[in-house]
Each structure stands twice: as C-alpha cells, then as structure tokens.
Amino acid sequence: MLKxxxxxxxxxxxxxxxLFEISRDAGFxxxxxxxxxxGAPAGFTMETTPAEADAIAKLAGDYGLKLRSVSTGLMxxxxxxxxxxxxxxxxxxxxxxxxxxxxxxxxDTALVVPGVVNATSSYDTCYENSRxxxxxxxxxxxxxxxxxxxxxxxxxxxxxPLEMKRYVDELNSPNVGVYFxxxxxxxxxxxxxxxxxxxxxxxxxxxxxFKTSVGNHGGFVPLMAGDVNWPEVVAALNEIGYxxxxxxxxxxxxxxxxxxxYDTARQLDAIISGKAG
Numbered sequence: 711m712l713k714x715x716x717x718x719x720x721x722x723x724x725x726x727x728x729l730f731e732i733s734r735d736a737g738f739x740x741x742x743x744x745x746x747x748x749g750a751p752a753g754f755t756m757e758t759t760p761a762e763a764d765a766i767a768k769l770a771g772d773y774g775l776k777l778r779s780v781s782t783g784l785m786x787x788x789x790x791x792x793x794x795x796x797x798x799x800x801x802x803x804x805x806x807x808x809x810x811x812x813x814x815x816x817x818d819t820a821l822v823v824p825g826v827v828n829a830t831s832s833y834d835t836c837y838e839n840s841r842x843x844x845x846x847x848x849x850x851x852x853x854x855x856x857x858x859x860x861x862x863x864x865x866x867x868x869x870x871p872l873e874m875k876r877y878v879d880e881l882n883s884p885n886v887g888v889y890f891x892x893x894x895x896x897x898x899x900x901x902x903x904x905x906x907x908x909x910x911x912x913x914x915x916x917x918x919x920f921k922t923s924v925g926n927h928g929g930f931v932p933l934m935a936g937d938v939n940w941p942e943v944v945a946a947l948n949e950i951g952y953x954x955x956x957x958x959x960x961x962x963x964x965x966x967x968x969x970x971x972y973d974t975a976r977q978l979d980a981i982i983s984g985k986a987g
Contacts, residue, residue, distance in 0.1 A: 711947065711952065711953055711954065711955070711956050711982050712739040712740055712776070712778070712953075712954060712955045712956065713737065713738045713739050713740070713955075713956060713958075713975060713978045713979070713982070714738060714739060714740035714741065714742055714776075714778065714955035714956060714957035714958065715733055715736075715738050715740075715741055715742070715957065715958045715971060715974065715975075716741075716742040716744070716781060716916075716957055716958065716959045717729065717741065717742065717743050717744045717753055717781075718744065718781075718783075718959060719958060719959065719960055719962065719970065719971055719974070720732070720962070720967070720968070720971065721962060721967045722751075723750075723751040723752050724752060725751075725752055726752055726753065726766060726769060726770075727769065729741065729752070730769060730770055730772075730773040730775055731773060732968055732971055732972075733773070733775055733971065734773045734774055734775060735972075736971050736972045736974075736975040737975045737976075737979070738775065738971075738975055739775070739776055739955070740775055740776040740777065740778045740955050740957070741770060741775050741776075741777060742777075742778070742779050742780070742781055742821075742955070742957045743766070743777060743780060743781070744780070744781045744782050744783065745758075745780060745781070745782040745784060745804065745807055745808055745811065746782075746783075746784070747784065753766075754766070754780065754811055756784075756803075756804070756807055758807075758811065760814055763811055763814040763815055764814065764815075766815065767814070767815035767816065770815075776955075777815045777816065777817050778817050778818065778819065778914070778954065778955050779812070779817050779818070779819040779820070779821060779859070779889075779914050779955065779957070780808045780811050780812050780815075780817055780819075780820050780821065781821040782804060782808060782821070784804045785801055785804060785805075785822065785823045786823070786826075787800075788800040788801035788803075788804055789801055789823075789825045789826050789831070789840075790802070790805075790822075790824055790825050790839065790840040790843035790844065791824065791825025791826060791827075791831050791835065791836035791837075791839045791840040791843075791867075792825075792831065792839065793830060793831060793835065793839070798839065798843050801843065802843055802846060802847060805820060805822055805847050805858070806847070806850055808820035808821075808822070809847075809850055809851055809854050809856045809858075810854070812854070812856040813854040813855065813856055817856070818855075818856060818857055818913075819856065819857045819858075819859045819889070819913050819914050820851075820856055820857070820858055820859065821859055821861050821889045821914070822844075822858050822859065822860055822861065822889075823860075823861050823863050823865060824836075824840040824841075824844065824860045824867070824868070824877075825837075825839065825840035825865065825867055826865040826866065826867060827865065827866035827867045828866070833866075833867065836867050837867075837877070840867075841877065841880065841881065844858065844860075844881055844886065845881065848881065848883045848885060848886060851883070851885040851886070852883065852885050856885070857885050857886070857887060857913050858885060858886050858887075859886075859887050859888055859889035859913040859914050860874070860877070860878065860886070860887070860888055860889065861888075861889040861890075861891055861916070862874065862888075862889075862890065862891050862894050862895060862904075863891065863894055864894060864897065869898055869899075870899075871899070871903065871904040871907040871908055872907065874888060874904075874908065875907060875908055875911065878908075878911050879911075887910075887911045887912065887913040888908050888911045888912045888913060889912075889913060889914045889915075889916065890904065890905065890908065890912045890914070890915050890916070891915075891916040891918070891959075892915065892916065892917050892918065892938055892943055893916070893917065893918030893919055893920045893930060893936070893938060893959075894916075894918070894920075896920040896922055896936070896937055896938065897920070897922070897925070900939075901938060901939075901942075901943050901946075902939060902942040902943050902945070902946040903946075905943065905946035905947060905949075905950060905952075906946050906949060906950065908950075909950045910950060910951070912950065912952060913954070914954060914955055914957065915947070915952065915954070915955065915956050915957065916957050916958075916959050917933060917956050917957065917958050917959070917978070917981070918930055918933070918958070918959050918960055919931050919932060919933050919934060919935055919936030919937070919938050920936045920937060920938065921935075921936045921937055922936075922937050930960075930961060932960060932961075932970070932973065932974070932977065933958070933960065933974060933977035933978065933981065934977055934980065934981070940981045941984065943981075944981060944982065944984060956978060956981070956982070958974045958978065960974050
C-alpha cells in the first residue's frame, strides 16, 4: 500500500512546490489534491486549464510524487441529492471537472460525496436523486477512463455497508465504487467489517483516527491515538487485495503546522508494516 496525504493536511494556500517538497521529505508516495472554487491560491480550481493541470502533474513528478486521486469540498454546497435541479447540475459540473483533471494528470479516481440527508432532503429522496445524477456521470467517467468513488462522510446517508454495497451495485458500472474512510465509520460501525463486505468495490482509502467516547468532530485524533483497530483494518485490506493509496486526512498542529505531516508518515509506516498493534 502507498502512503498518501491530502492537501487539506497543509495550511490553506500552501504553495504547491512547498507542499510537494514537504510530502517528499516526509516520505509520502502520493499527494491527493483538491478542486477549489475559482480564485483559490494553490492547487486545482474549477477554472484550471489543461496546460495548468499538466504543469501541476509535472511538478509533482519532479518531486517523485504520484497523483492518484482528486478530491473536493465543493459538493457540500452543490449536493447531487438536492431537491433543486439547478444545484444538482452544479454538482455534476464539479464532478465533471474532477474527472477531466484526473484524466489529464493520470489519476484514476475522483472522490465524490454523493449527497446529504437533512431537513430539506429526505433519505429516500437523497438516495434517488444522487443515484440519478451519478447515472448521468457514468458515461463521462467511462469515456475518460476514470473511476467515481463514493465516500462515506457524516452526511446521514449510506449508514450500512450492505446499503453502500447495494447502492454501488445498482449503478452497475466498473467505474463506480467506494472511497472508504476508516475514521468516519467509527461513529456507527467497524471499519474492518465494512472493508470485508465492500471488498473490491473499494477504489481508494482515507485514513484518520477517532475517539468514539468524544463522538463529535473533536474526536478526530492523530493516527493510532484513537479507537481504530489498525491491525484488523490492515488485515482486512490485505484480504481484499487492496494495494493502492492510504491517504491521510489529519488535523494541522497549532504550533508547527507541517509537523503533523511528518508524524503521520511515520504512523502510516507503523500501520502498513503491522507495528501499530
């Protein structure tokens, strides 16, 4: 498995040369970049041109780093589950930009949060609307040779591994699967169980740790400082034959914002080598 780190693990606006240099020096194999709104100071935006994407990919390569996936925080404002067709259209535009960028830089996976259940979007509506929008996006993904990976986040949706398995299978495309977040699951399940049930549907993995006794966003802690059973998680990933990226999404230290990146790389070494138990 490859050690990877998400751009969100760095202070906002960190120039990409510095971000890549620190990632390389920390020992990461890959970096996961995000798509931001127009005008963001560093990384991909909705206005990134093919030439700009090429330059970013070359820069990463110059630092010996792979770009295996593209994430975004823009789906929170433009959920594919929205009752408003115009909002769903904006959400599709975001995913299309991710797919375009993935193809351009040689990444194979776009992370997609499929929707959110809230006071204005019921569970069944979220299910049907998001599935319908993903169906519209499948031809674009297949044309570009890029996978759409649906992530489990705290969106009150797809709360069972059996349901997530069914959701993905109903879309009936080899280009649609799961971006599994180990730490997010602890609020309502056991990651090793989800991994074994989802199996080959898992395209990519996010890693963070969580203290269930806290039970809110304050419960996210450095890797191996929470309640994730890392030996079981690694065993489950090995059982399903997973050999791709473990991408860290961890908080930034207040006194030294880059030290968390170095510490996380060492923690991932211990996790992957089986020394986290």
